[in-house]
Every structure is written in structure tokens, then in C-alpha cells.
Amino acid sequence: MSDVATADAVITGLGSAVRGLDGPLRLLGALPDGHRTAADPVGRLTGRGLRYKDRATKLAMVAAQDALRAAGLVDESGGLTVPGESVGVSASTNYGNTDTVCETVRTIAESTYLGTSPMMLPATSSNVVASWVAITHGLRGANVTLCNGPTSGLDAVNWARLLVVSGRAERMLVVGVEPDNPAVRHVTGVAEGRADGVPDLFDGAVALVVESGASAAARGVRALAVLGPYARRGRHAQAVAEVRRRRPGPVGLWCVPEHPEGVRAPAAGLGAGVGSAVPVHDLAALYGPSSGALGVLQCAAGVAWLxxxxxxxxxxxxxxxxAGGDDASAALLLAGAGGAV
Known part of the structure; x- marks a missing residue:
């Protein structure tokens, strides 16, 4: 059994903003039929200034609010319970504000820059999601945005861990978000209304709070999971082999990449016993192509499973x-709060 207080980084809070999903602990199952007509989580946001925020930012704000509350970092009124400079933000999104960028480009093409809005131009920056989440909650710690292709979500989790371990932040809010809208469909080439059984693009956000074990213990909050080793390599097998080398032992669940055909996890030491198969969880198959949100989705689903x-x-x-034409593959291990780290 491990002493969680000595762990480099632990997860202490989860949040989600996905139609038809009533919380991140439901990420182990498929979305219910008709989820696209369920209440839009963005409807939970109130207050001024929402008009000029894109959908990805709004989804991220909902998930972030839930994660911060679950970790005990905000009270019922939404006020921070810790100093703002002690909390940073690490966001992952590849298509987050694509709609804003495309609309701005279209406006400039038709009316020159004189037709643009001073309220919208700042929203064309790729870091708009992380910035608005930080501004909304007064999080004045390190603020980073990852737009790094398929590995982006796991990269964002690892950067949060590095910032905590290095002492740059006591705790980090990690957000993975991707919107489904006409601009994203145009860029990705995914048609609307695809065949039965083929999921639409993922439309939602998941957030988690990462902090040191000592910080969690000092605040008296329960660690939901421990962040283990991470690796990013040119081949999937290499990334997996590296984290397994650094942290051997049986793995109980494998969250696979999008389009996992031809991708295999090294079998040695992966299962609970000799020759046993490891249960596979394909979130992209359940919820649709998730791009930069996938790695954070996987971590949240992993916490639910643990x-x-x-x-x-x-x-x-x-x-x-x-193996699948991506420029890289990333792997990360999560351990239960009672396991070795």
C-alpha cells in the first residue's frame, strides 16, 4: 500500500460537460440513445459576457467549475478556497475556437478588418479556453494550452504533473474540450448525419484537478488516483513499453487511441495473469472522434474505473x-490511490 501523501501528483477532482452524461463517473459506458437532444450543459452558465465566448470555452467552463468544486477548491458560491496563484490551468483542444477563426477570416475577406469586432478578435487566439477558465475563477498560476494533435490530452495531463512536481504550481486544473459545429466538420471532413452506429464528433469537455499528494493531504481531500509515468514516442508500442518499464505490474484496463486498428499493447505484464486479456475501453468509438479531448477523457474514465x-x-x-499515420503516440499510467506509485 502506498502513502498517497508522498505521491508526486494525484487527481482530486473531476468534472464533465457532455450532453446525456450526468457526470464523469459515467464515462465507462456509452451515451444513451437520444443524447444529442438532452439538455445542453452550456445552459448551466449564467452571467454576462457569454455572448462572445465560443462553444468550446463554454463547455470547458462548465467542466472546470465541477472539477474545482469536486476537489474542494471552490465553495458553494463559486469562490476559491485557496490562493488564486496556487492554481494553474492546462487545456487541450485542437479545434476549440475553429468556428471563431473561420468566421473572422470570412469577415476580413468580405469586409476587410474594418468589419471585425474588437470583442471577437481576442477570441481567435488558440489559448482562449485556458485563459477564460482562469479569468472566470481567478486562477493566476501557470497557464498553458496544448494543440498537439492526437496526443494533446495526455500531453496536457503530463504538463500539469510537471508543473506541480517542479513547484511551479501547487495544483493544476486540466481541461480537455472539443466542440462539434459546422466549422470543425469542414476542417475534419466529417459529414453530419452519418450512418447508424457511427458516432458523431465528440461535443463536450472533461476536467480534472492535479495536485501533489502532500497538497491533497494538507487540505484533507481524498486522492481519486495517482498519476504514474508518461511517455511520448514515435510508435505506440514504444510509448507503452517505456511506461511499463518504469512502472511494471498488471494493468486492469487499457484505454486505446482513436482508430486502434493495427495498434497492439505489449502483452508482457499487461494482464492480471499469464495469458489473460486486458479489457479495452475505446472512448472514441463510444463518444465519437475526440481529438485533443481524448487523453483527458481517458484519465477521467480511468479514475471512474479505479x-x-x-x-x-x-x-x-x-x-x-x-502504426496509424499519427506523428506520435503517448502513454500514461494511472494507479489506484491504494496501489504502489
């Missing part, structure tokens, strides 16, 4: 690397 399994491990992997 609930009640304190001595187990989850392997999250994103990007197929050379």
Missing part, C-alpha cells in the same frame, strides 16, 4: 504513431 479498485492500474494511450 473507484473501488485501489490496487489496480489503468493504461491510457493516445495517438497511433507510425
Amino acid at each position: 473507484s473501488g479498485r485501489p490496487d489496480e492500474m489503468v493504461l491510457a494511450s493516445a495517438g497511433t504513431g507510425d
